[in-house]
Amino acid sequence: MAHQIYSNSVNVLNKNVKLTLLTLLVSSVCLSTSALAEAKTVNEALELTKEQFTKQQLTPNKLTKEQVIEKFSLEHHFEGGYFRQTFKADHRDKVTTARGDRTTMTAIFYMLTDDNSIDHFHTKYSDGIEFYHMGDPITYHMIYPDGHYEKVVVGPDILNGQQLQLAVPGGTYKAAELSSGSYGLVSEAVAPGWEPEDMIDVSKEELLSKFPQHKIIIERLANKK
Numbered sequence: 001m002a003h004q005i006y007s008n009s010v011n012v013l014n015k016n017v018k019l020t021l022l023t024l025l026v027s028s029v030c031l032s033t034s035a036l037a038e039a040k041t042v043n044e045a046l047e048l049t050k051e052q053f054t055k056q057q058l059t060p061n062k063l064t065k066e067q068v069i070e071k072f073s074l075e076h077h078f079e080g081g082y083f084r085q086t087f088k089a090d091h092r093d094k095v096t097t098a099r100g101d102r103t104t105m106t107a108i109f110y111m112l113t114d115d116n117s118i119d120h121f122h123t124k125y126s127d128g129i130e131f132y133h134m135g136d137p138i139t140y141h142m143i144y145p146d147g148h149y150e151k152v153v154v155g156p157d158i159l160n161g162q163q164l165q166l167a168v169p170g171g172t173y174k175a176a177e178l179s180s181g182s183y184g185l186v187s188e189a190v191a192p193g194w195e196p197e198d199m200i201d202v203s204k205e206e207l208l209s210k211f212p213q214h215k216i217i218i219e220r221l222a223n224k225k
Contacts, residue, residue: 154166
């Protein structure tokens with residue numbers, strides 16, 4: 001009889017300890033009521049709590065677009081979106097191009113946002129490489145000089161086809177868009193270095209005359225002027 005009473009006491013104590021631990025963990029990570037309701041046992045609830053705690057520890061808080069714009073001193077870009085030049089190779093000898101001498105490389109931050117979500121079709125003489133940094137994915141649309149079209153999503157989900165970087169040869173007509181989310185931030189390195197006179201803006205009419213086979217995407221993403 002004494003053994004039975006002792007055994008019952010231990011079971012009650014174990015349950016009380018588990019419930020106390022569960023209460024503390026739930027308080028620390030704010031486990032949702034719905035998740036607790038789905039847990040069939042105390043142990044299962046503890047596992048759910050530990051999993052959520054781990055995710056909370058590993059997932060950084062997402063910055064707002066306003067915080068990113070302020071942090072990096074971004075300004076409106078005439079193509080669309082926001083930018084700031086971060087590097088210009090003034091310390092090296094310049095290279096000679098058909099348009100004059102240029103630095104070997106320049107680089108910028110570039111960001112599209114939900115209220116400024118399209119970088120209209122344009123091209124430039126230099127080659128450029130886009131590097132994904134943070135936020136939501138950006139979709140790039142390229143029409144190459146020979147007329148073929150390519151779409152690439154630059155973003156973090158590399159297991160599902162997104163890319164962390166994208167090289168775009170000079171002379172390629174390129175547009176970009178933020179299809180969903182608040183913002184996407186990339187960098188672009190350009191070589192030879194970019195100057196304002198290297199920018200080749202292109203109208204919808206000009207693109208349609210060159211590439212009528214891509215009318216749908218041109219109508220949607222070309223500059224209307």
